[in-house]
Amino acid sequence: MKTPVTGPVGHVTRHLLTGALLKGAREDVRMVARGWRWGRRSMVPRSAEPYVLPKQVEPFPTAWARTPVAAAVRDGVQRFGLAPLLRAEVTPTVHGLDVLDRLDRPVVFVANHTSHLDTPLILCSLPDAWRRRTAVAAAADYFFDTWWRATGSAMVFNTFPIERRSGTLSSTPGELLDDGWNVVVFPEGTRSPDGWTHKFHHGAAFLALRHQVPVVPIGIRGSFAAMPRGRGWPVPGRPAVTVRFGEPLRPEVGQGPREFGGRIESGVARLLDEDATTWWEATRRAAAGSTPSSSGPDAAPWRRVWAQTAPPAVRSHRRVWG
Amino acid sequence: MSRPGFVLEVDDRTPPLVVHEGEGFRLESFPRGTRVVYPPEPLPSIRDVDGAIRRALLEPANSEPLPALLRAGMRLTIAFDDISIPLPPMAKPDIRQRILEQVLTMAAEAGVDDVEIISANALHRRLTAAELKDIVGERVFRSFFPQGALYNHDAEDAANMLHIGETDRGEVVEINRRAAESDLLVYVNVNLVAMDGGHKSVPIGLAGYRSLRHHHNSHTMVHSRSFMDHTKSAMHHSAWRMGRLLADHLKIFTIETTLDNNVFPSPYEFLQKREWEWGVRDQASMLAARRGLALAPKGMRHRLFQGIRAPYGLTGVNAGETEAVHELTVARVHQQQLVEVRGQSDVLVLGVPYVGPYNVNSTMNPILATCMGLGYFFNSYRGQPVVRRGGAVILYHPVEPDFHQLHHPSYVDFYEEVLSTSTDPAVIEAKFEEQYATDPWYVHLYRTSHAYHGVHPFYMWYWAAHAMDHVGDVVWVGADRRAVERMGFRAGSTLQDALEMVSGTVGRSPSITYLRNPPHLIADVR
Numbered sequence: 146m147k148t149p150v151t152g153p154v155g156h157v158t159r160h161l162l163t164g165a166l167l168k169g170a171r172e173d174v175r176m177v178a179r180g181w182r183w184g185r186r187s188m189v190p191r192s193a194e195p196y197v198l199p200k201q202v203e204p205f206p207t208a209w210a211r212t213p214v215a216a217a218v219r220d221g222v223q224r225f226g227l228a229p230l231l232r233a234e235v236t237p238t239v240h241g242l243d244v245l246d247r248l249d250r251p252v253v254f255v256a257n258h259t260s261h262l263d264t265p266l267i268l269c270s271l272p273d274a275w276r277r278r279t280a281v282a283a284a285a286d287y288f289f290d291t292w293w294r295a296t297g298s299a300m301v302f303n304t305f306p307i308e309r310r311s312g313t314l315s316s317t318p319g320e321l322l323d324d325g326w327n328v329v330v331f332p333e334g335t336r337s338p339d340g341w342t343h344k345f346h347h348g349a350a351f352l353a354l355r356h357q358v359p360v361v362p363i364g365i366r367g368s369f370a371a372m373p374r375g376r377g378w379p380v381p382g383r384p385a386v387t388v389r390f391g392e393p394l395r396p397e398v399g400q401g402p403r404e405f406g407g408r409i410e411s412g413v414a415r416l417l418d419e420d421a422t423t424w425w426e427a428t429r430r431a432a433a434g435s436t437p438s439s440s441g442p443d444a445a446p447w448r449r450v451w452a453q454t455a456p457p458a459v460r461s462h463r464r465v466w467g
Numbered sequence: 468m469s470r471p472g473f474v475l476e477v478d479d480r481t482p483p484l485v486v487h488e489g490e491g492f493r494l495e496s497f498p499r500g501t502r503v504v505y506p507p508e509p510l511p512s513i514r515d516v517d518g519a520i521r522r523a524l525l526e527p528a529n530s531e532p533l534p535a536l537l538r539a540g541m542r543l544t545i546a547f548d549d550i551s552i553p554l555p556p557m558a559k560p561d562i563r564q565r566i567l568e569q570v571l572t573m574a575a576e577a578g579v580d581d582v583e584i585i586s587a588n589a590l591h592r593r594l595t596a597a598e599l600k601d602i603v604g605e606r607v608f609r610s611f612f613p614q615g616a617l618y619n620h621d622a623e624d625a626a627n628m629l630h631i632g633e634t635d636r637g638e639v640v641e642i643n644r645r646a647a648e649s650d651l652l653v654y655v656n657v658n659l660v661a662m663d664g665g666h667k668s669v670p671i672g673l674a675g676y677r678s679l680r681h682h683h684n685s686h687t688m689v690h691s692r693s694f695m696d697h698t699k700s701a702m703h704h705s706a707w708r709m710g711r712l713l714a715d716h717l718k719i720f721t722i723e724t725t726l727d728n729n730v731f732p733s734p735y736e737f738l739q740k741r742e743w744e745w746g747v748r749d750q751a752s753m754l755a756a757r758r759g760l761a762l763a764p765k766g767m768r769h770r771l772f773q774g775i776r777a778p779y780g781l782t783g784v785n786a787g788e789t790e791a792v793h794e795l796t797v798a799r800v801h802q803q804q805l806v807e808v809r810g811q812s813d814v815l816v817l818g819v820p821y822v823g824p825y826n827v828n829s830t831m832n833p834i835l836a837t838c839m840g841l842g843y844f845f846n847s848y849r850g851q852p853v854v855r856r857g858g859a860v861i862l863y864h865p866v867e868p869d870f871h872q873l874h875h876p877s878y879v880d881f882y883e884e885v886l887s888t889s890t891d892p893a894v895i896e897a898k899f900e901e902q903y904a905t906d907p908w909y910v911h912l913y914r915t916s917h918a919y920h921g922v923h924p925f926y927m928w929y930w931a932a933h934a935m936d937h938v939g940d941v942v943w944v945g946a947d948r949r950a951v952e953r954m955g956f957r958a959g960s961t962l963q964d965a966l967e968m969v970s971g972t973v974g975r976s977p978s979i980t981y982l983r984n985p986p987h988l989i990a991d992v993r
Contacts, residue, residue: 153764160762169761170754176494177750180482180742189743192476 340453512780666710
């Protein structure tokens with residue numbers, strides 16, 4: 146019988162002969178390949194990821210869209226493309242434009258927001274001279290997420306990006322006002338999911354206060370019924386849509402953004418009330434402080450949507466004479 | 468720019484992590500959610516080391532410059548920390564050599580003739596001539612060793628120990644006579660961890676059993692929370708009382724140094740890097756090291772590890788009055804080693820490496836492994852222990868019952884005789900300590916051979932007393948079952964086994980913290 150080899154030599158020999166070396170190496174390599182993700186992107190444990198300061202994203206440049214050439218192109222697109230298309234798809238009615246005759250530019254237009262139709266509706270409602278000098282605040286994360294969407298919206302609607310999440314107000318709208326541009330702001334920050342107005346942010350009020358410009362409230366009815374969230378094109382049948390411009394609101398002495406913002410919100414609510422009823426009734430209710438809330442009834446979501454999907458009754462002078 | 472230490476939370480992206488286990492290491496996949504405490508990266512080291520030493524000697528803290536303390540005809544003694552620090556030993560030239568050379572140059576310029584250099588080894592083993600030479604350098608060695616002026620402290624040489632007095636708590640202060648009767652004692656320290664230095668240097672390093680027994684006992688150790696924080700350590704409080712008494716009798720000029728945590732030289736640098744940052748080269752080195760270690764016979768593996776010399780950088784050198792210097796030193800050590808950890812956990816995992824203070828060029832026997840894990844690593848905290856009271860500690864080490872016959876003779880008997888009777892530090896202290904401390908054979912070996920003192924294994928066991936008192940369960944992974952059982956612990960094959968074993972104490976889904984040590988770190992538990 147052979148005596149097993151002991152000592153260091155025996156250790157090494159056994160290790161080699163039994164295949165322990167190869168087996169161990171194979172296991173180790175497999176473990177390392179899995180642990181260190183060979184052939185795949187290496188990853189750092191989440192808790193070991195270096196802290197990175199939030200990237201300061203430069204806003205998409207839109208100044209080019211307000212150059213004379215771009216403005217001329219836009220004018221053509223809006224007059225001969227957008228406006229006819231809009232009138233072909235919906236039946237817009239505009240009221241209260243006379244307030245603009247009594248105003249000097251620039252102003253901040255503030256409207257309720259329920260549809261992608263709202264911006265073209267406002268722009269196409271404005272007199273040409275006003276339209277050419279009006280820019281629209283658009284969500285940076287929605288309209289400016291890709292270069293082609295950003296370029297397109299800046300070109301056609303004269304939009305500029307605005308951060309609706311960070312809480313810091315971009316300097317662009319202020320600079321535009323200082324340069325004599327009117328600015329359209331939808332203070333809800335997003336389209337209403339049910340057609341009723343939601344909480345107004347105070348950015349528009351702050352802007353008007355800061356730059357001492359009047360705010361023109363706009364009430365839009367029917368655009369939710371015509372093209373609500375989720376639709377890419379208006380419903381068939383040229384639904385009626387009304388755009389009503391209200392009396393300009395000017396900040397009073399000592400008024401802060403919060404109070405002024407409240408007045409703007411009431412102004413829009415009153416216009417919606419006026420559109421649904423009459424100027425006289427709306428004025429009386431406003432004086433009595435009983436303007437119905439534009440945020441709608443406290444009812445089941447379907448009822449809120451149901452109420453808003455009914456197209457507004459269009460009151461036309463023709464009916465009187467007809 | 469070195470990054471600070473931090474606490475990793477293991478997730479699905481975390482690769483297996485290095486766990487040291489004696490003369491080897493393994494890669495462990497920890498359960499998700501395990502916290503892993505990583506030490507800070509090495510601090511920037513001092514480039515002009517000699518210039519920094521010179522400045523420290525000429526502009527000391529709360530003391531006259533060293534040259535002003537030197538004069539012809541005086542009696543000068545220089546003591547230095549022995550081989551137990553730093554760990555692993557430092558690549559040459561040792562920082563103590565560089566300091567000694569400058570101190571001696573100043574002494575020569577002042578015309579000092581009577582100079583003796585003592586290795587402050589207390590009850591540690593005597594250093595061999597080669598080991599002394601490694602620390603002090605060839606020049607110093609050649610100038611002093613043949614004349615008998617460079618030697619190891621002998622705590623059992625009654626004629627050469629001087630009773631200085633007693634503290635207000637009745638603690639006997641007795642140190643080396645030559646040091647005590649000198650006009651100036653210069654102490655050269657290497658402050659590897661926050662426990663070292665200060666009044667722990669002279670009153671302990673140059674003392675004997677009569678003095679050491681006042682703080683090296685189970686009661687003091689249980690009340691040192693932790694001994695890495697001298698402000699909350701009963702052991703240090705005692706040493707500080709002794710040091711202040713000593714300072715009234717003897718002029719001491721303390722020189723303390725701090726090192727960065729560059730402990731692994733090439734090709735072992737990967738052991739120091741954070742695993743997910745390992746490049747291809749690190750992964751290849753690790754694989755090669757794993758296979759090499761598996762193939763290498765035990766003796767070769769031992770030589771390989773014991774041959775590691777750390778490429779430390781110097782991060783600070785301060786000189787002057789002991790307490791003023793130590794304050795600066797501790798701040799620097801904390802800067803290098805402190806890591807903030809939020810809250811305690813149910814389980815503490817520790818990988819015990821191949822070397823501790825008492826097995827440099829030697830063997831880490833089961834008692835030293837326990838001291839290293841439950842003593843040094845467990846106590847490596849500030850505030851409160853990393854593991855909650857009644858929690859569990861899981862340690863990795865082979866815990867082979869191998870003893871170095873030359874260095875650790877009393878350990879063999881401690882293991883066979885004492886631990887088989889009891890593992891309770893207080894019980895064995897009362898029953899056996901005196902007998903081992905005064906045993907003539909152990910004393911003889913300590914004085915003439917290279918053996919640790921007979922009482923030394925007791926001290927190692929006391930180091931772990933706080934941990935044993937604090938935790939409910941101790942399990943060793945990959946350890947020799949009989950050796951672990953002898954010490955009153957349990958052994959498991961894998962981490963999963965160990966967690967299963969401690970589930971009775973900490974439940975099925977305990978919070979786990981792993982101290983990724985070495986390099987050394989102090990968990991600042993808030």
